[in-house]
Amino acid sequence: MIELIETSKSYKNFCRLIDFNKLSHAYLISSPDEDYNREFCKLIAMRLNCKEVCKHCENCVKILNDTHPDVLSFPKNKNFVVEDAKLIIEELNVIPMLSSLKIFIINNFNKATTQAQNKLLKSIEEPPKNVIFLINATTLESVLSTIQSRTQKIELLPFDENVLKKYLNSNGENINENALLEGEGWPGKTIKYNENQNFLKNCNFINDMLENMKSSKEIINYSAIFSQKDGFEERLNLLENAFDKILNNIISGVDSTYTKEGIAMIFEKINNAKKQFQSNCNLNLIADTLLLGILEVKYICK
Ligand SMILES: [Zn+2]
Known part of the structure; x- marks a missing residue:
């Protein structure tokens, strides 16, 4: 460093x-x-x-x-x-x-x-x-x-994220995009995220879920993992990051899976989930509602 x-x-x-x-x-x-x-x-x-x-x-x-x-x-x-x-x-x-x-x-x-x-x-x-x-x-x-x-x-x-990314990658770190986002320009924090296996596992889970969750039947499987207590809040944050990225891709015209309005609705759903999490609601229920909501928006956007 x-x-x-x-x-x-x-x-x-x-x-x-x-x-x-x-x-x-x-x-x-x-x-x-x-x-x-x-x-x-x-x-x-x-x-x-x-x-x-x-x-x-x-x-x-x-x-x-x-x-x-x-x-x-x-x-x-x-x-x-x-x-x-x-x-x-x-x-x-x-x-x-x-x-x-x-x-x-x-x-x-x-x-x-x-x-x-x-x-x-x-x-x-x-x-x-x-x-x-x-x-x-x-x-x-x-x-x-x-x-x-x-x-x-x-x-x-904090460092500019691009500067940090370039430095860490040139140092052989092979930096994860989410670690970079969550690290907010702080080198030590970013490296810690990048080396945290649970964090990386959650990143992969969210990516897999957004790519492959296509029917309400599959929601049950994804929700079972999403609703685990350990790392629940982290998964919510990663989901938010993922939709931030999708929104950027929509704006620059490289993604048309969702519309801007759809993404706004999803952000609202994630926010609600965060609030419910803070007030200790049932995690299964929060996850089911959220994932179903995301799937619904995806269909509306089609
Ligand atoms: Zn010297």
């Missing part, structure tokens, strides 16, 4: 800060994509140690492998707790071994306990010279305002 992040505006802006010596001692980096946040911080740590980000020198390799003695990642376990804050305080005054900087990367800070955040406060406010904190969070909601006010905030932006 590093090469992709190197093309982002946020990274280029950060490079400018480094080059003009305008670095602050603590950054709070946020986006809903935890993998993107983590890799962004890693890349910054590399850039601070190797101007070219060559990916081959000792600094680059050690940072990439999480083994650099001066680039320390936290939390040590699942969430950032007081023990992590204590470790950081101990490490603060240890002189860097390989580089001139000591970098602390704290991932998923939104999951840090309040006590741990408070414990870290003083270190963030007045760290020793040559110490940089790269803190990241998927949301700022649970980050104490005292931490927020003592850090420079950087909000990462």
Whole structure:
């Protein structure tokens, strides 16, 4: 993901800060994509140690492998707790071994306990010279305002879906269209969808259903799978994606199975199904009604 992040505006802006010596001692980096946040911080740590980000020198390799003695990642376990804050305080005054900087990367800070955040406060406010904190969070909601006010905030932006698609495909990911849609431009999220077997199974199911469900007799079979509790909402979303795509194809004249009006009716039916799902209605009934409704619209459109 590093090469992709190197093309982002946020990274280029950060490079400018480094080059003009305008670095602050603590950054709070946020986006809903935890993998993107983590890799962004890693890349910054590399850039601070190797101007070219060559990916081959000792600094680059050690940072990439999480083994650099001066680039320390936290939390040590699942969430950032007081023990992590204590470790950081101990490490603060240890002189860097390989580089001139000591970098602390704290991932998923939104999951840090309040006590741990408070414990870290003083270190963030007045760290020793040559110490940089790269803190990241998927949301700022649970980050104490005292931490927020003592850090420079950087909000990462999603990538253009075409750029992301090109990058992931060139990386041998063979990206699924639905994973791309559901990932909404976030690289880590998109990769997770693309590697999630249940998600891919649901994608195939929806495609198969739209292609082969032709009579009310077949609805029973498809509905039996559609109405399973596990992944029900995901199937509704994928169905919506599928009809979004069909609508685009109608507009560009390559699909005439449905009409625009028909698609509007189907979107309404999917919306109703979502509402019924939220209010805990019977899943069999929701699925039967929805699939039958789609089939009816398909006939009207003929
Ligand atoms: Zn390097």
